[in-house]
Amino acid sequence: MYRIGELASLANVSKRTIDYYTSLGLLEANRSKSNYRIYSEDSLDTLKFIEKYKKLHLPLEEIKRKLEIKKSREIKETEVEKQIYALAQQMKQLQDELSDLLPLIEKLDDKPKEALAKKLTNESSALLQSLLVITS
Known part of the structure; x- marks a missing residue:
């Protein structure tokens, strides 16, 4: 306490x-x-x-x-649906933000790209890869 x-x-x-x-x-x-x-x-x-x-x-x-x-x-089906919808909305927002960032990232030299990659955790790197697949 x-x-x-x-x-x-x-x-x-x-x-x-x-x-x-x-x-x-x-x-x-x-x-x-x-x-x-x-x-x-x-x-x-x-x-x-x-x-x-x-x-x-x-x-x-x-x-x-x-x-x-x-x-x-107890889990309510409608609440699960709301959570999934909210998560889908967040993923869409991330996807849009990533689409805006990709051209900027592509213009970077190798060292800044590597520095960005090091800042990502394994989980965020995997999510980023998934979003890249979805957006392309």
Whole structure:
């Protein structure tokens, strides 16, 4: 169990961010006998989940829906369809961005291309290759 300051420090976010997420229903706090807000280990996992999807520029409303699905014991077919549709939209956006970048990448010399390739993880490299196949 963590007090708000401890949780903020561990998750590398501000206490104000935790307050905001709590007010939106993304996080749940319990109260201690001395009226401190106490957060569970699950809250830390939830914060990491939220921050991961914020880095992907997903709106908090979408992140909240993903959290609800993650915590749900039963899978609803309509929710799975929504998630697949959202993922397809994100892939389309990536595909469009990649199409815009390809001509620029092709103009680079070998060294800058190699430097870019080194910055990619194995997973992102595989995804990039897949997107290249799709776009060509």
